[in-house]
Amino acid sequence: MTEKYLVVQLDEREKTIAKLKASLYALSIDEMVKQSVNDMQGIVPTITCSYCNGQTTVTRKKPKQHTEIVCGKEQIIQIINYPQNYCDVCNAEYDDMDVSIHLKKLIKFEILKSIRLEQPLPEELDFEELLKM
Numbered sequence: 445m446t447e448k449y450l451v452v453q454l455d456e457r458e459k460t461i462a463k464l465k466a467s468l469y470a471l472s473i474d475e476m477v478k479q480s481v482n483d484m485q486g487i488v489p490t491i492t493c494s495y496c497n498g499q500t501t502v503t504r505k506k507p508k509q510h511t512e513i514v515c516g517k518e519q520i521i522q523i524i525n526y527p528q529n530y531c532d533v534c535n536a537e538y539d540d541m542d543v544s545i546h547l548k549k550l551i552k553f554e555i556l557k558s559i560r561l562e563q564p565l566p567e568e569l570d571f572e573e574l575l576k577m
C-alpha cells in the first residue's frame with residue numbers, strides 16, 4: 445500500500461539542474477522535492493459546464509463535506525478551503541475525480557493519525573494544511 449518511490453521522468457540536463465540546485469541549497473533531492481511541493485502555488489483550471497455547456501465554471505473556496513465510516517460509525521468531516529468547481533450560470537458543482545480520490549486517501553491518513561495518537565477524530569480539516577508534507 446505504501447509506495448516508497450514516486451518516479452519522475454527527466455532528461456540528463458534536467459537531472460543535472462535538479463542535482464545542482466539541491467547541492468547549491470544543501471538539500472537532498474527528496475528534501476528539495478518536498479519543499480517544492482509545499483511551495484508550489486497553482487491555479488485550478490476552469491472547465492466547461494456539462495449542463496449549460498458554457499465556459500462558465502469557476503473555482504471558489506467553500507467547505508466540502510466528507511463522510512467516512514470509522515469503526516462502523518459515520519464521521520462527518522468539513523474540508524475547509526477546498527477549491528470546488530462551480531458553475532455561475534446553473535449552480536452545478538463539480539469534483540475532479542482524481543483530486544477526490546487523492547483527497548479521500550489523505551483524509552484516511554489523518555483519521556489513522558488521530559486513532560494512533562488516541563485523539564478525537566477530526567471534524568474539520570483545512571485543505572491547505574492537508575497539502576503540506
Ligand SMILES: [Zn+2]
Pocket residue numbers: 493494495496497498500531532533534535536
Ligand atoms: Zn452550468
